[in-house]
Amino acid sequence: MATKRIIRVxxxxxxxxxVATHHREDLAPFIGGIGVASKLFAELVDAQKDPLDPxxxxxxANGPLSxxxxxxxKTVAVFRSPLTGxxxxxxxxxxxxxxMRMSGFQAIVIRGRAxxxxxxxxxxxxxxxxxxxxxxxxxxxxTGSILRGLEQGRGHRSCIRIGPAGEKCVSxxxxxxxxxxxxxxxxxxxxxxxxxxxxVVIYGEKDEPIENLAQYNRVYKDIYDxxxxxxxxxxxxxxxxxxxxxxxxxLNGLPTKNLQQSSFEQAEAISGEAFAEQSLIRKMACxxxxxxxxxxxxxxxEFGPGFDYESxxxxxxxxLIFALGSFLGMSSQEKIYALIDAVEELGLDAISAGVLLGxxxxxxxxxxxxxxxxxxxxxxxxxxxxxxxxxQLVQQPNEFYRVLALGSYAAAQRYGGHDFAxxxxxxxxxxxxxxxxxxxxxxxxxxHSHLDNAGYSVDQKLKDKSAEEKVQALVKEEKxxxxxxCLTICLFAREIYQVETVLSALxxxxxxxxxxxxxxLGEEIFKIKHNTRLRLGYDFNQLAVPKRFFETVSVTxxxxxxxxxxxxxxxxxxxxx
Amino acid sequence: MAxxxxxxxxxKCIGCYSCMLACARTVRHSFSLQKSAIQIHTAGGLQSRxxxxxxxxxxxxxxxxxxxxxxxxxxxxxxxxxxxxxxxGCRDCVEACVVKTIRFDDTSNKPIICIQxxxxxxxCPHQVITMEERENGY
Numbered sequence: 001m002a003t004k005r006i007i008r009v010x011x012x013x014x015x016x017x018x019v020a021t022h023h024r025e026d027l028a029p030f031i032g033g034i035g036v037a038s039k040l041f042a043e044l045v046d047a048q049k050d051p052l053d054p055x056x057x058x059x060x061a062n063g064p065l066s067x068x069x070x071x072x073x074k075t076v077a078v079f080r081s082p083l084t085g086x087x088x089x090x091x092x093x094x095x096x097x098x099x100m101r102m103s104g105f106q107a108i109v110i111r112g113r114a115x116x117x118x119x120x121x122x123x124x125x126x127x128x129x130x131x132x133x134x135x136x137x138x139x140x141x142x143t144g145s146i147l148r149g150l151e152q153g154r155g156h157r158s159c160i161r162i163g164p165a166g167e168k169c170v171s172x173x174x175x176x177x178x179x180x181x182x183x184x185x186x187x188x189x190x191x192x193x194x195x196x197x198x199x200v201v202i203y204g205e206k207d208e209p210i211e212n213l214a215q216y217n218r219v220y221k222d223i224y225d226x227x228x229x230x231x232x233x234x235x236x237x238x239x240x241x242x243x244x245x246x247x248x249x250x251l252n253g254l255p256t257k258n259l260q261q262s263s264f265e266q267a268e269a270i271s272g273e274a275f276a277e278q279s280l281i282r283k284m285a286c287x288x289x290x291x292x293x294x295x296x297x298x299x300x301x302e303f304g305p306g307f308d309y310e311s312x313x314x315x316x317x318x319x320l321i322f323a324l325g326s327f328l329g330m331s332s333q334e335k336i337y338a339l340i341d342a343v344e345e346l347g348l349d350a351i352s353a354g355v356l357l358g359x360x361x362x363x364x365x366x367x368x369x370x371x372x373x374x375x376x377x378x379x380x381x382x383x384x385x386x387x388x389x390x391x392q393l394v395q396q397p398n399e400f401y402r403v404l405a406l407g408s409y410a411a412a413q414r415y416g417g418h419d420f421a422x423x424x425x426x427x428x429x430x431x432x433x434x435x436x437x438x439x440x441x442x443x444x445x446x447x448h449s450h451l452d453n454a455g456y457s458v459d460q461k462l463k464d465k466s467a468e469e470k471v472q473a474l475v476k477e478e479k480x481x482x483x484x485x486c487l488t489i490c491l492f493a494r495e496i497y498q499v500e501t502v503l504s505a506l507x508x509x510x511x512x513x514x515x516x517x518x519x520x521l522g523e524e525i526f527k528i529k530h531n532t533r534l535r536l537g538y539d540f541n542q543l544a545v546p547k548r549f550f551e552t553v554s555v556t557x558x559x560x561x562x563x564x565x566x567x568x569x570x571x572x573x574x575x576x577x
Numbered sequence: 578m579a580x581x582x583x584x585x586x587x588x589k590c591i592g593c594y595s596c597m598l599a600c601a602r603t604v605r606h607s608f609s610l611q612k613s614a615i616q617i618h619t620a621g622g623l624q625s626r627x628x629x630x631x632x633x634x635x636x637x638x639x640x641x642x643x644x645x646x647x648x649x650x651x652x653x654x655x656x657x658x659x660x661x662x663x664x665x666g667c668r669d670c671v672e673a674c675v676v677k678t679i680r681f682d683d684t685s686n687k688p689i690i691c692i693q694x695x696x697x698x699x700x701c702p703h704q705v706i707t708m709e710e711r712e713n714g715y
Contacts, residue, residue, distance in 0.1 A: 207607060210606050292593060
């Protein structure tokens with residue numbers, strides 16, 4: 001790997017309102033994205049201190065291909081997760097990777113705690129610490145509206161911000177990125193809140209001449225044509241990931257009513273096809289992506305008698321329809337939109353919020369939780385109690401809601417109901433019930449996400465293969481995804497960015513590599529992540545899979561704990577090697 | 578009649594910026610969107626619609642009239658030809674542009690001029706921007 005590149009790291013200290021720029025030649029072999037972020041995080045995280053301690057770093061990184069090749073749109077955030085206590089990693093699109101590139105920084109480190117609420121204004125001309133006391137307490141959308149008027153760079157800037165959930169350090173608070181995307185999962189929003197950091201606006205005008213125009217044009221066009229004129233990206237541009245709803249439902253893979261069922265009698269009404277036909281109003285794209293997978297639906301709500309209506313444009317996809325839909329028994333798009341609107345404005349991770357509400361509902365039905373504690377009677381398919389619970393767990397008026405704000409795993413630890421608190425390694429499950437690889441993949445993946453290693457896909461594609469082969473496939477996929485995440489491509493484009501294309505794109509901007517080097521990099525990052533999370537407290541022997549996974553039929557039939565345990569043991573043996 | 582750049586179908590724009598990248602890449606040999614002569618932005622945040630700041634290909638371009646160094650010459654059919662070697666960086670064209678779409682590049686000390694080449698339209702996935710002949714010649 002060429003090492004002539006130097007990674008420019010912007011280091012921001014909120015406590016002292018100081019900034020520094022570090023030129024890190026040693027990080028060049030890690031390309032960018034998760035490679036650079038993993039190294040920086042391993043250097044800076046303090047395993048002895050709480051995830052929300054001011055000293056804990058937030059690392060943001062993009063990659064050398066960001067925005068200048070099609071569908072390379074992501075920025076990675078790495079942090080110590082307040083939800084799991086260990087490795088936190090999240091990706092977001094929209095304008096952030098573009099704005100970071102134009103600002104001239106490949107990585108940004110944010111440390112310390114501001115004395116009063118601030119927002120950061122970052123550009124290629126420096127960093128400003130700006131008073132955000134008037135923004136504290138505001139919703140995500142209102143914050144965005146105000147910052148839009150305060151900052152320069154209309155159209156090319158990125159505005160990332162938290163809502164009240166982040167301010168109150170809810171363990172699964174997210175960070176909203178440019179209205180329609182998020183750093184979701186694992187609670188980055190809580191770190192912002194703990195640092196008194198309401199928002200970051202990034203904008204830049206840095207010039208970047210192209211050195212090898214003919215080669216770059218050729219590779220760009222090849223990738224662009226694959227993205228636009230072939231059917232590789234059809235799924236994402238057409239109905240979108242929501243197409244999975246009907247597919248999974250037909251195969252017994254759609255988690256429903258807290259996974260008491262894996263198919264939903266109302267699935268048709270909330271399917272991707274139904275959303276597309278009845279409420280989809282436009283599609284949007286992240287900067288540098290000609291595909292446009294972001295599906296925006298119209299939520300129309302009557303707020304008073306006499307035909308008084310309000311309307312909102314909300315982004316939906318499979319995970320939202322699962323977590324705030326089938327998982328809570330929601331029978332209509334309108335009800336799902338009501339919940340999406342609430343989690344968006346509060347700044348909560350939608351998956352964790354939905355899965356927590358599923359546990360709350362069943363715990364209430366079983367008498368583990370009471371109406372006196374909750375203040376409402378949660379019921380599947382009823383939005384009003386859920387909206388109230390979401391507000392309360394953000395406001396945290398009492399000990400009960402303070403525990404709920406720590407997430408499903410912590411709540412079940414305190415009140416019981418572990419067997420149906422649908423978490424894997426303390427992170428709420430994603431929207432698939434496909435089999436062992438899905439469960440194992442989320443439990444052992446670096447960030448306990450279905451996106452670490454696509455276990456849901458392994459279950460279906462390797463259905464007739466042995467347990468060992470499935471585990472090997474998970475590990476192989478996770479290592480390769482590490483490489484793709486160094487580039488910060490959108491993983492929806494992973495079929496386009498196969499090895500040869502990755503090498504061509506890197507070569508076109510002067511980064512020489514080969515397949516063996518890339519695979520070695522994926523392996524090295526895998527180790528860095530694993531060793532760091534062990535340092536932060538992850539323990540294979542503490543993994544407990546909720547019994548519900550083994551009680552409800554999956555896409556690959558009924559599952560049993562013994563086979564899961566066997567696969568885990570095999571995974572552990574591979575890791576030890 | 579020469580074709581000129583049009584943005585008649587902005588309601589279909591997804592905000593991918595492929596057009597800006599194409600302009601910066603092809604005409605200015607730069608990765609930077611700031612070097613693009615076409616600028617896409619929102620009317621008021623991402624919940625609003627997208628707008629395109631484009632050269633309107635004036636038949637009697639005010640920018641060329643304002644240029645006294647001979648760097649901007651009216652193009653047959655609308656718009657201008659730009660001759661960078663003659664440009665002194667006075668910014669009179671920026672001031673003169675009726676629709677305020679000419680921006681100035683401090684790095685090169687020259688304006689960013691649309692030359693009506695159509696590169697941007699070839700990378701628009703939804704044919705939102707197009708090269709079309711003027712209706713009725715205007």
